Amino acid sequence: MSIVATERTGFPAQRDAAPDTLQVENLSVRYATGDGNMVALSNIELSMAAGDFVVAIGASGCGKTTLLSVMAGFLEATEGQVRVNGRVTSQPGADRGVVFQRNALMPWLNVVDNVAFGLKLRGLSKRERHDIASEKLGLVGLSGFEGRMIYELSGGMQQRVGIARALACDPSVLLLDEPFAALDAFTREQIQELLLEVWSATEKMVFFITHSVEEALFLATRLIVMTPRPGRIEKTYQLDFGRRFLAGRDARGIKSASDFIQWRETILNDIHQDAGRPIR
16 A cells, blocks of 8 residues: 655655645745845646656756755745645655655665665664565665665665665655766666666656756656746656657667657757746
């Protein structure tokens, strides 16, 4: 059975089998500055359901990370709200698993205890949390590494641990903030493929931020292009390249296909046009 965080504790509680949903409703974020207010996000509307893989892309300053931070409960909206499974979110909770650009793992804990940390806070026994953590490590291809220390792992393996940790509490949605940006090109492609496999196996909602157009096209079922400040969703595209990969496991063939290249030029053109607009 799935689990969802309670508003009082942030720890998971039982929920029924209704499909997971996330709604961003009329969301705006303003920051106070020396000469007034800076509008980071304006009137964002976004709906997600179980199995959606939504990728946000746009020029620097378009508010992608601000949007993810509000979804995660790290940042309060100025206007509007975020709902997960119908409930308004106002703080972090186990119904949202977050993977950061820098993995934020705890170097004094081994791999299995890093993955199991949230389960320990919930009060699960050591055996229960290690069983769950080991299952998630298997999902990301790290079976047998449970006892290793974080500093013994490569950057790509550390990000796999981060994904496993985000999955451990069975969240409704995974929120990923440029998680592969620091990886070398070869490892980045491997982890992209792994993430699609994890998404397919778990049917989680995924919200993913990237600056890489190729990565966005390869992963997204829905790609949203955001404008620079004030950040708005300018265009939305439905895509199927990730599902094509899962059907045939030929990533290079997909990325070299003529329609993928055409889509790449379309999105690059969108971003370049938006980047040329004055920032307010």
